[in-house]
Amino acid sequence: MYDPVLGKNDKRKKMAKDNENTKEGDGEKYYGRGYVQLTWKKITEKCRRNLV
Numbered sequence: 249m250y251d252p253v254l255g256k257n258d259k260r261k262k263m264a265k266d267n268e269n270t271k272e273g274d275g276e277k278y279y280g281r282g283y284v285q286l287t288w289k290k291i292t293e294k295c296r297r298n299l300v
Contacts, residue, residue: 254275
């Protein structure tokens with residue numbers, strides 16, 4: 249899981265932070281699911297802004 253706090257190693261924690269997953273639990277909250285696999289908080293927020 250790519251979580252800034254709970255990630256399994258430093259590489260995954262850094263990757264999470266680089267993609268704006270900043271809080272504990274963001275790794276699980278912003279993982280790819282649904283028809284379009286939106287992963288990372290950064291991408292989810294970008295798509296949400298474009299839909300409004």
